[in-house]
Amino acid sequence: MPHAIPEALPAPEVRLVTTPGRARCFELSGAWNLRGLESRLAELTPRLAEYVTDNGAVWDLRGIDVLDHAGAMVLWRAWGRRRIPNLTLKSEHEAVFHHLDIPPEPVAAGAAHDPLWLVVKVGRKVMRVLDHLATMVAVLGQVVLDAIYLVRQPARIPWREISSNIYRTGTQALGITALVGFLVGVVLSYLSAQQLKIFGADAFIINILGISVIRELGPVLAAILIAGRSGSAITAQLGVMRVTQELDAMEVMGIPQTLRLILPKMLALAISMPLIVLWTNAIALIGGMVSAQAELGIGYTYFLSNLPDAVPIANLWLGLGKGVVFGFLIALVACHFGLRIEPNTESLGIGTTNSVVTSITVVIIVDAVFAIMFKDIGIS
């Protein structure tokens, strides 16, 4: 049968043949390959184990049509990892038994219990954090040196990179920040309005919305969105450049990485972030205004004309200042994690996650620091 299609082969089988006057003989036949055995393995294994205890018997494998390594391995294991003495088989099947002599599974040595494991674990974590801080400071230092260099040689300022980064991190983020800002404004205004109605202090909605949005919510909301959106993109981009050896190529060509990749991103985010904050503030206030009009009947003109009195201008500068700092920090953290990515895909995923989580955490911590430092400013 020259056109033998494996599916048509008989199933693997083992039979006991007894001829009077001769040793008992186990005859194997059929397709002893992975596909043939798949469905029959559960049945055959215990039978083989039973037959193998019959020491005097002869094993005849000449009836086997197809034998592959999986089939040979099943037999080998049944025979107790050795070649059974009374064995006859086709010469072409001989080679299949060559690779079988492998050491059995090593018994996993139980890891010795370290009484100090907790200390070691915490210590490792602390060391990792310190290591992160050290390299981040190194990146920051290099960026400062680059900035000084650029001040001396303004012709070398990478305008194109800065401009394209502003477009990517700023312009393209307008939609999502507007949507989130508007909804937060509506919700905040609606919930405050419910409380204010009780006290009849309707007009204070302007103070509440103005201060909270301009001083706190606008910058933090925008920063969290940008950290998730642009921070992850920066880390992934640098990581992919590491994986594809583009970073190495730049270094070999003598193009300074910090100057061409990192500094433009930091500058771009430091420029676009306050603008995004301003935009988010405006949209959130519009949302709040719409809600206030619907809930409390406060007109748009009244709202807008009273806003400057309710919110001292210092709050706006504070919010924008936070935006600059947040943008800078997000870019720093994202670049730092991007440069630490190792050339494999798993590291890329972990690095991007860590980058986003860290930059959001850093933003919130720094925001708290701001709140303490400027607690006497802008609140009458």
Next chain:
Amino acid sequence: MEDCIIEVKGLWTQFGENVVHRNIDLCVRRGEIMSLVGGSGSGKTTMLRQMLGLERPARGEVRVFGVSLHGGDSGQLHKLRDRWGMLFQEGALFSALTVFDNVALPLRELRLLDEELIHDLVIMKLDMVGIEPRHASKMPAELSGGMVKRIALARALALEPELLFLDEPTAGLDPDRSESFVTLIKELHRELNLTVVMVTHDLDTLVALSDRVAVLCDQRLEIVGTLDEVVANKHPFICNFFMGERGRRALEAVKAIKDIVSMT
């Protein structure tokens, strides 16, 4: 009738306006090693991907083991995938899994073998490609390119395939490594009675392994035949490919070996 494992009939491939394959017919016979060669951009790898069902040709049909890959019978196609193995150019090992788990994955997917048998089979496959068991717990990122290729080959062989696809099996290996890789494939081909389809640029590999060579150029299959038949063809691409300095050297080396063999 020829005993075709892979049958390509009237295959057209088109990327936009760019026609890559124009009406190609090809038959890969059982048990042979068939090499696909051609200039860059001639669609060798594309054709390999079409044979694997990863890409759909614009027109025409690819049948593997008599099953049409683009016929739409997903059940049959699924069975088919257990019967072939593919070695990707860069290995394509799953970077999140250890070496052991990479090779064990196709066996575990069968859901019929117990973990102990899988362990033995995996260690055996690794042994076959010359990887020691102590490397089994490493991650792919810790390994050299040559090791990654050999482990990828072990993974391709895990399901005891009848058909093996190789995409540039020796690209990126040093001469010593490629030599041993070629020997390895030769041995496995003999031992496991494999049919092999291979895309390669490396003349030494081509000469050492191929039973037949298919030359793709000018959107067509210029010639399919043994190495001698192909070399005798006067198409300019073939002349450049085989009769250049490097090609002649590789061919002369083979001839010298053949002479020695015939003398003894």
